[in-house]
Amino acid sequence: MDKLSVMNAFCRIVERGSFARAADDLGVSPALLSREVKLLEESLGASLLSRSTRSMALTESGRVFYDEALRIVSAVGQVEDRIRKGAGEVGGHLKINAPSSFGQTAIAPLLPGFLRAHPKLRLTLSLDDRVVDMIEGGFDLSxxxxxxxxxxxxxxxxxxxVRQRIFASPDYAARNGTPERPEALASHPIIGFLLADHLTQWSLIGPGGVIDMTLDPAVRVGNSLVLRDLLVAGEGIGTLPDFISRAEEAKGTLxxxxxxxxxxxxxxFAVTGSRVGLEARASAFIDHLRDGLQRGHS
Incomplete structure (x- = not known):
């Protein structure tokens, strides 16, 4: 059991007053947090939380543990903050794994600024559309x-x-028209992304709610940038994530x-192997990427 991780989670549960809200903050499930707290209580031989279906309260032992855990977690956070704020002091080797098209269109433009801010850092960026085992691959961040x-x-x-919308080229629209209702998509050539959850099953969210439909893409490709190029060439209709479509919409090519x-x-999601603190280099990159994504959507 990672005690620092559990301390952090326990403090969040107490502060939020709910396993569900704490789990949402931490990006995990309430069931996982519940199991971690149960294991913690078993290891301590004491009950920390008094729980019922409607309420939750700290026991006397829980109050003692919370006060000490908060002190320790806060101290760790302060150390991390001092490291992060030392511009140019982030060093070592940061290994990142990311999806190919996202890496090329969203991450790559942000790398020069990040590397200039942290000249002592060595960086490896691996792009792969498969879900890799980041621990086995030695990645700090995925x-x-x-x-x-x-x-x-x-x-x-x-x-x-990521906003996912439906696109075609102006040339395709001029030659073939475009559907005025979702059901009419079936009469158009669809270009699909092989690795997408919605390759053949589309759930379209619109003014009237959700419309579920089955489509049979005439062309299926394993790379979103190839899909983009086919759409720009007027070969059909397909969906694109906003980090790819934004530039094409601005140019008028889609x-x-x-x-x-x-x-x-x-x-x-930025995924790391630690449930407590991040190495300064990984934390710095996550902050840089988050800021860049927010600017891109502004």
Whole structure:
């Protein structure tokens, strides 16, 4: 059991007054937090929380543990803050894994500024659309885009969301027209992303709620940038994440199809192996990426 991790989680549970709210803050499930607290109580031989279906309160032992845990977690946080704030002092070797298209379009433009801010840092960026075992691969940080993160020993921090909309080129629209309602998509050539959850099953969120449909993409590709290029070339209709579509919309090479509808927005998670504190280099990169993503959406 990672005691510092559990201390951090326990403090968050007490402060938020709820396993569910604390779990949402930490990017894990309430069930996982409940198991961790139960293991903690078993290791201490004492009950820390008095729980019922409607309320939760600290026991006497829980109050003692909370006060000491808060002091320790705060001290660790202060040390980390001092390290992070030392501009140019972040060093060592940072190994990052990220999806290919996200790495090329969202991360790559932010790297020069990050590297200039931290000249003592060595960086390895590996781009792979497969979900890799970051511990086995020796990665300090993995960027993952998905609806939710499963329970694991990893800690996932949500740093943004991805809007997914439907696009075609102006040339395609001029030659073939575009559907005026979701059901009409089936009469158009669809270009699909092989690794997407919505390759053939689309759930479109629109003014009237959610419309579920089954589509059979005529062309299926394993890279979002190839999909983008096919759409720009006028080969059909498909969905793109906003970190790819934004530039094409601005240039006018792609236009939205069914602009009142979009697919569910997955989250961008920064995943690390520690549940307590981050190495300064990983924390610095997460902050830099989060800020860059926010600027991109502003």
């Amino acid at each position: 960027i993952r885009i998905r609806p939710t993160m499963p329970d694991s020993t990893l800690i996932a921090r949500k740093i943004g969301i 236009v939205r199809v069914l602009p009142d509808y979009e697919l569910p927005a997955p989250s961008i």
